[in-house]
Amino acid sequence: MIRRIGIGLGGALLALGVVLAVNTLRYAPEAVATAARVSTPTAVDGTRLAAQLAEAVRLRTVAPAERNRAEFEAFIALLERSFPRANEVMERELINGLTPLYRWQGRNPDLAPVLLTGHYDVVPAWDADPAGWEHPPFAGEIADGFVWGRGTLDDKGAILAMMAAAEGLAAEGFQPERTLYFSFGHDEETGGRMGAAAVVAHLQAQGVRLAWSLDEGSMVLRGMVPGLKQDVASINVAEKGYMTVDLVASAAGGHSSLPPRETAVGILAAGIAKLQEKPFPGGLTDVSADFFDGLGPHFGFPEKLVFANQWLFRPVLESQLGGSEGTDAMLRTTVAPTMLAGSDTENVLPQEAVATVNFRIHPRDTVESVLAYVQAVVDDPRIEIRPREGARGASTVSSAQSEAFGLLSASFRAVFGDVAVVPGLTVAATDSAHYQAVAEDSYRINPFVFEPHDLPRIHGVNERVSLENLEKAVQFYRIVMEGA
Numbered sequence: 001m002i003r004r005i006g007i008g009l010g011g012a013l014l015a016l017g018v019v020l021a022v023n024t025l026r027y028a029p030e031a032v033a034t035a036a037r038v039s040t041p042t043a044v045d046g047t048r049l050a051a052q053l054a055e056a057v058r059l060r061t062v063a064p065a066e067r068n069r070a071e072f073e074a075f076i077a078l079l080e081r082s083f084p085r086a087n088e089v090m091e092r093e094l095i096n097g098l099t100p101l102y103r104w105q106g107r108n109p110d111l112a113p114v115l116l117t118g119h120y121d122v123v124p125a126w127d128a129d130p131a132g133w134e135h136p137p138f139a140g141e142i143a144d145g146f147v148w149g150r151g152t153l154d155d156k157g158a159i160l161a162m163m164a165a166a167e168g169l170a171a172e173g174f175q176p177e178r179t180l181y182f183s184f185g186h187d188e189e190t191g192g193r194m195g196a197a198a199v200v201a202h203l204q205a206q207g208v209r210l211a212w213s214l215d216e217g218s219m220v221l222r223g224m225v226p227g228l229k230q231d232v233a234s235i236n237v238a239e240k241g242y243m244t245v246d247l248v249a250s251a252a253g254g255h256s257s258l259p260p261r262e263t264a265v266g267i268l269a270a271g272i273a274k275l276q277e278k279p280f281p282g283g284l285t286d287v288s289a290d291f292f293d294g295l296g297p298h299f300g301f302p303e304k305l306v307f308a309n310q311w312l313f314r315p316v317l318e319s320q321l322g323g324s325e326g327t328d329a330m331l332r333t334t335v336a337p338t339m340l341a342g343s344d345t346e347n348v349l350p351q352e353a354v355a356t357v358n359f360r361i362h363p364r365d366t367v368e369s370v371l372a373y374v375q376a377v378v379d380d381p382r383i384e385i386r387p388r389e390g391a392r393g394a395s396t397v398s399s400a401q402s403e404a405f406g407l408l409s410a411s412f413r414a415v416f417g418d419v420a421v422v423p424g425l426t427v428a429a430t431d432s433a434h435y436q437a438v439a440e441d442s443y444r445i446n447p448f449v450f451e452p453h454d455l456p457r458i459h460g461v462n463e464r465v466s467l468e469n470l471e472k473a474v475q476f477y478r479i480v481m482e483g484a
């Protein structure tokens, strides 16, 4: 009897081994739709573009624009002066005075237009940060093959590469098939209401409906996915929503020499602890699944075996991915308690304690469902949940099967070689949250190679972009404009 069970188990394990092996072997990279008209990259000399970007960095277009208007106007003038041929073939309007909206008339008016977009406002930087900048943030220095300074990666570099690509094409007498729009927002870092949102209103008023848009929101990731040697062009098809909530705990005040069992601070702390212990449900479904499914076939053994056999390994995989904040944020709505307030005197009991919690909402959740979840988890009538203004849900999820996605994929492969192209999720906010209202599909990626050491440069110190990246970006945008 024991022997027979042994054989039965052995047989089952053998069968399981065969199934796992077969699944793994059959698990090949999915053929991404290849656009018919993708051209080969042309040689680009980045020296001139680097000098133009350095000049753009010297303009302190620090958000909000109202405080530095002259610097913003100087950037618009720089675009005009640096790219004369592009300015000649395109019409330009200034939306709210500071967001240039260019329009390049296409040959075929029956086709819906396409929008390439970026933003030129930047977050502050501190010139004399002793801990920090190898080259001052607004000096626009070119050294060691990089343009250094605030805005090089986020997001002036992309704007100048787009304009350089358009300049080259315009000089050759090129006219795009579809009408191309270019919008360069001046207030993305502060929400895009005067820039991107106004561009959307402007296009809607003219009855313009875009086939698709391309914005920042990801990069060509190198060494960012543990265990994967290949570069990953994550063309992000969605972005997370945003909500901030104040948790307000109330209790009797009084002197701290005669405290109750729980003070308002204690009540609040217990509520926060519950939220942290019970992360939002999430996992490898929807857009999160598409990203990791896209990556799976590019792994070696044993990761590939795990991805190929998710029917068996999915729980293990989800807990692995959930264990690191980089991948966890891709799987679920995140919870980040950020601010705290209680009594302002050390020996006085607070009548109220307040914790501010920031949520980044996954496309599967909504503002309402997040609030309901918080209510259910905190589950304490002494804690009031007060959402702050400005909450917005996640974006819609754009198609990874569209012709445009195929064009972008093929363009990445043409310029960057053997990259894994996958649809992804932007965990921060971009202007595309606005553009989705007027575009059938919105894609988010800058064609720059991005390594782990680049992560702290964005909104941090020593932001820089390599000349090689700038050259590749021009090649990329050029192919996209030719194929759009």
Ligand SMILES: [Zn+2]
Pocket: 119, 154, 155, 188, 216
């Ligand atoms: Zn940005």
